[in-house]
Amino acid sequence: MRVNPLKKSIWVFHLNTGSCNACDIEILDALTPYFDVERFGIKLVASPRHADLVLLTGPITRKTLPKVINALRAVPRPRYILAIGACAVGGGIWYDTYSVIGGVEELKKMLEENGIEIDKIVYVPGCPARPEAIIYGVAVLLGLVEQKVHGEVKIAE
Amino acid sequence: MSVKEIMDIIREKLGGIAEDIRYVESAGIIVRVKPVNLREASHIVHDVLDAYFRTMMAVDERPINNTFAAYYVYGLDDKGINIIIEAHADPYTPVLPSIADIVPAADWYELEAWDLLGIKFKNRKLHRFVLPDDWPEGLYPLRRDVDYTVRPSPRITYKPPLQGPRLPVGPYHPALHEPEYFELFVEGERVVDVEYNGFHVHRGIEKLAESPRFTYQKIPFLAERICGICGFVHSVAYTLSVENAAKIEVPERAQYIRSIVLEVERLHSHLLWLGVACHLLGYDAGFMHSWRIREKVMVLAELLTGSRKTYGINLVGGVRKDINMDKITAIRNTLAWLRSEFAKLADLVTSVPQIVRRARGTGILPRDEARKLSVVGPVARASGLDRDVRRDYPYCAYKDVSFRVPVYTEGDNLARVMVRVEEIFESMDIIDQLLDKLPGGPIMAEKMEVPAGLVGIGNVEAPRGEDIHIIITGRGRPYRWRVRAPTYQNIPALKVMLRDAPLADAPLTIASIDPCFSCTDRIVVIDLKTGKREKLQTVSIPGECGCEI
Numbered sequence: 041m042r043v044n045p046l047k048k049s050i051w052v053f054h055l056n057t058g059s060c061n062a063c064d065i066e067i068l069d070a071l072t073p074y075f076d077v078e079r080f081g082i083k084l085v086a087s088p089r090h091a092d093l094v095l096l097t098g099p100i101t102r103k104t105l106p107k108v109i110n111a112l113r114a115v116p117r118p119r120y121i122l123a124i125g126a127c128a129v130g131g132g133i134w135y136d137t138y139s140v141i142g143g144v145e146e147l148k149k150m151l152e153e154n155g156i157e158i159d160k161i162v163y164v165p166g167c168p169a170r171p172e173a174i175i176y177g178v179a180v181l182l183g184l185v186e187q188k189v190h191g192e193v194k195i196a197e
Numbered sequence: 198m199s200v201k202e203i204m205d206i207i208r209e210k211l212g213g214i215a216e217d218i219r220y221v222e223s224a225g226i227i228v229r230v231k232p233v234n235l236r237e238a239s240h241i242v243h244d245v246l247d248a249y250f251r252t253m254m255a256v257d258e259r260p261i262n263n264t265f266a267a268y269y270v271y272g273l274d275d276k277g278i279n280i281i282i283e284a285h286a287d288p289y290t291p292v293l294p295s296i297a298d299i300v301p302a303a304d305w306y307e308l309e310a311w312d313l314l315g316i317k318f319k320n321r322k323l324h325r326f327v328l329p330d331d332w333p334e335g336l337y338p339l340r341r342d343v344d345y346t347v348r349p350s351p352r353i354t355y356k357p358p359l360q361g362p363r364l365p366v367g368p369y370h371p372a373l374h375e376p377e378y379f380e381l382f383v384e385g386e387r388v389v390d391v392e393y394n395g396f397h398v399h400r401g402i403e404k405l406a407e408s409p410r411f412t413y414q415k416i417p418f419l420a421e422r423i424c425g426i427c428g429f430v431h432s433v434a435y436t437l438s439v440e441n442a443a444k445i446e447v448p449e450r451a452q453y454i455r456s457i458v459l460e461v462e463r464l465h466s467h468l469l470w471l472g473v474a475c476h477l478l479g480y481d482a483g484f485m486h487s488w489r490i491r492e493k494v495m496v497l498a499e500l501l502t503g504s505r506k507t508y509g510i511n512l513v514g515g516v517r518k519d520i521n522m523d524k525i526t527a528i529r530n531t532l533a534w535l536r537s538e539f540a541k542l543a544d545l546v547t548s549v550p551q552i553v554r555r556a557r558g559t560g561i562l563p564r565d566e567a568r569k570l571s572v573v574g575p576v577a578r579a580s581g582l583d584r585d586v587r588r589d590y591p592y593c594a595y596k597d598v599s600f601r602v603p604v605y606t607e608g609d610n611l612a613r614v615m616v617r618v619e620e621i622f623e624s625m626d627i628i629d630q631l632l633d634k635l636p637g638g639p640i641m642a643e644k645m646e647v648p649a650g651l652v653g654i655g656n657v658e659a660p661r662g663e664d665i666h667i668i669i670t671g672r673g674r675p676y677r678w679r680v681r682a683p684t685y686q687n688i689p690a691l692k693v694m695l696r697d698a699p700l701a702d703a704p705l706t707i708a709s710i711d712p713c714f715s716c717t718d719r720i721v722v723i724d725l726k727t728g729k730r731e732k733l734q735t736v737s738i739p740g741e742c743g744c745e746i
Contacts, residue, residue: 055369056376058398062425062506064374065469069495072488074473088369103329103397104376106353107368133422136346137401138338139328154353168506183683 049081050178052122053091053115057108057147058140059098062168064124067095070171077152078173093181095174099127099134108147109154111154118159122177126167161168198224198595203278210241223441224667225270225279232293235284239303242271242280249274249584250302250571251656254667254679255310257341258285261650261676265291265316269303270654270667274589281653286316295321302571305685313339327396338404345401345408349382352730366703368397374473379707383700391695393688406678412472413439413647413674417511420666423680425506426469429462429661431680432511434666438678439591442653442670445645449594450637451515456594457528457631458508459657460624464535465494466660467617467624470711471546476616477704480551483542490538497531500524514642523631532625543618555612560694560706563608570693573686574662575620576710579605579612586658598630610702610709617711629727649676663709684712 046189056064070077071084085091088111100108112119123144126132128136141147148158179185200220207226208218214234220226223556230238242248248271258266264285271280273740286293295318304361308326310316315324315337325332337343368376376397382390402423406416420435421428433455440447443709468491475483495505502508502518510518546552562572577584585602587595602618605612649672656665662683669676687710694706 054374056374058376058400060398060422060425060428061375062422062428065426066506068374071491072492073485074489081652086370098398100399101352101399102332103399104368105329105351107376107397109353111299111369133419134400134405136400137403137405138343138345139348141351148355150351160212167422170505187585 049083049091049181050095051085051090052095053085053088053111055088055094055096055108055111056097057098057104057124057128058101059127061165063097063128064170066126066168067097067174070174075171077178079180080187082173082178088112089116091115091120093123093178094122095122095124096128096144097124098130099143100147101139102141103139105141105147105150109151109156112151112158113154113156117118117157119157120181120182121158121161122164122174123161124164124166124169124177126165129163129165200278203273203276206246207280207319210245211238214238221652223444223651225281225654227268227281227283227652229283229285232284233300235282236294236296236299238282239269239299242282243300244649246271246273246280248272248280250300251279251663251668252665252679252681253303253310254677255306255314255316255339256341256669256677257314259288260341264479265314267301267310267316268652268667269296272590274383276583277590277725287325291316292319292321293317297321300571301569301688302686305689313337316339321690327399332342341407343462347405364700366707375712381695381703382702386700388695388698388700388703391692393691395593401681403678405673407671409674413513413731416675416678418507418509420680421507421509421511424464424556424682427462427659427661427664428507429458429511430657430664431666431682433459434655434657434664434680435515435668435678436511437655437657438653438666438668439655439675440653440672441655441670442651443645443647445514445642445647447515447642448639450519450638451640451642453631453635454516454518454520454593454640455511455518457735458498458510458632458668459593460628461494461498461501463624463660465498466623466711467621468494468539470617470660470703470708471542471614474551474705474708475546477708478551478555480549483546483549483552486545490535490542493531493535500527508745512641513647514645515640517640517641520635525635528628528632532628536622536625539621543621547615547618552613552614555702555705556609556709557616558609558611559698559702560610560613560709561608562690562694563604564691567608567690570690571686572662572690573612573683575616576662576687576690578603579616580608581606584663586656586663590656592655592657594631594634595627597634598627599736600627610705613709662687683708686713 123129128144135139135142136184162177162181164173180187214230217229231286251270251272254268258264266285269282291700297308307318311323312326312328333349363385364381366379368378378394380392381388417436422430423431468487472484472487492628499505502510510516562580564581565576567582583604600623601617623744647670649670651670653668664683665681667679
């Protein structure tokens with residue numbers, strides 16, 4: 041399953057929604073000499089308007105919510121999100137506190153209420169997600185590798 | 198000077214207004230005063246005894262003694278003893294006098310206490326600080342009767358674009374890697390004032406720690422997630438505070454392992470900062486080199502702890518992972534490589550004109566302003582304040598090693614670069630000494646009991662400065678856990694550094710305090726109404742703060 045609009049090098053926008061910085065420094069780590077994702081054409085851009093892919097970290101705190109919605113509104117279609125780290129995936133250790141929204145699923149609902157559609161979300165769990173995992177997540181999005189876990193949710197009673 | 202002599206001095210100075218003076222080994226000398234005398238007591242401790250303002254903890258003590266309490270912690274650095282002023286407010290309409298004009302550093306703490314606990318401070322402006330603007334009035338999340346899962350549904354409003362000579366920086370901006378919002382007021386190319394709106398990373402950590410989801414032994418993992426860069430610092434500060442309060446004997450070997458990991462964390466954090474500073478000055482070669490070197494430190498951290506970040510090896514009473522000979526060899530090899538590589542990088546960074554000419558003389562923080570705002574860490578040391586928690590209030594294994602505390606008097610961005618560069622070399626020496634002296638024995642305390650109702654303070658010199666945690670113990674989990682991250686104390690100094698400086702220097706100056714907003718997550722707002730320059734001298738800084746939350 042190849043995503044057609046992303047055949048060429050993809051540009052990413054880093055959207056920190058209240059993360060503790062660990063995932064963020066791992067993203068930077070992936071961009072610097074040891075992992076060097078720029079050799080794959082992955083490049084960090086300064087504006088969401090230039091982005092093919094949004095690297096979303098953090099549990100989405102209430103205070104960042106309006107700004108996150110604004111930033112995602114500015115991303116051109118197709119709108120792809122790479123949810124990086126336990127917090128972005130499901131709220132992490134603070135999934136139920138008063139001050140956070142609790143992960144990208146909740147955000148998606150709110151975005152839909154605001155008329156913003158998300159075309160695809162790829163989840164990269166980990167606390168923090170390792171640079172290798174982040175690169176793997178991008179490869180999954182591009183259809184270069186198989187997705188390891190499929191969307192079947194089992195909840196223990 | 199012994200504790201007794203200090204007690205005598207305090208009795209002499211504060212005897213007239215104190216209701217009670219007692220010494221608690223795990224915290225310091227606690228002086229209880231009536232709210233009416235709070236200002237006078239603060240003046241005596243801060244100005245006459247020249248104690249450094251360290252933190253303030255506001256507590257909802259209604260279930261215990263039917264009051265709201267505030268504990269102001271001051272430190273006598275040269276004696277390594279804390280003086281804590283305790284004041285209690287009425288449970289129905291809690292009001293305390295504001296001390297922000299006597300102790301400017303207390304400004305944010307009062308705003309935070311108002312926002313999260315609903316304690317009013319007289320004779321000052323109070324406003325939303327930590328919580329979002331659409332948070333309902335009268336709902337104070339840190340009060341005991343409010344559940345930690347309360348989640349008022351958000352109202353999403355859009356602000357119109359800025360008018361006039363104001364430049365927004367953030368919350369999503371190429372020079373910031375965290376969501377924080379600065380508004381720079383400019384006249385031409387000069388910054389005349391700055392307004393900071395932070396606490397975007399407030400996640401409700403203090404409240405979460407009081408919830409049934411957590412126990413004493415689980416909180417170190419929560420504390421590590423306060424900050425992804427200096428997380429281990431927070432977990433050590435938390436465990437120290439509990440261990441001090443409950444008098445738990447931590448084995449020597451565990452203390453050494455903690456110190457080694459703390460220094461490894463400092464290495465990676467300072468290298469990270471150096472790279473980001475180079476990047477902001479457009480010197481990307483320095484950025485890439487710095488991060489190339491840093492990667493080895495991350496690999497070393499993974500070898501020692503099993504994880505690149507959020508190490509998860511710390512518990513109340515000790516650590517979970519031991520160090521063996523293989524690991525010691527690996528540390529020594531990495532340090533040898535790091536020393537030669539970093540010496541080259543340090544030569545480069547401190548000599549290329551891209552860095553030196555841009556950093557020298559910019560973002561100046563004079564010594565007296567630094568003292569007034571009680572700044573901490575490399576920011577304080579670059580402004581001539583000789584303060585280092587590792588030396589002044591020794592913890593873990595730092596009493597057994599010798600190291601130099603670099604102090605510069607220039608107070609500019611270059612001085613802050615130099616302090617950090619020298620600290621990297623010192624850290625490598627400290628790790629070497631710790632490895633030489635590493636004692637044998639267990640890594641976990643055998644007996645652990647934490648009775649309720651005790652107070653404990655834990656402090657750690659984080660890469661960004663003094664990190665201080667206060668705890669009041671409860672049953673099974675803390676009754677109240679107050680985290681004060683270094684950036685909380687340093688952000689107010691930005692208004693001094695940025696004022697009257699060229700706009701182009703602003704990103705470096707903001708970065709020069711090594712802001713860690715996830716730690717601090719709270720804010721600074723500076724009033725600037727009319728654009729009159731005179732007004733800028735009387736700045737009020739309402740803020741939020743953050744590393745804790």
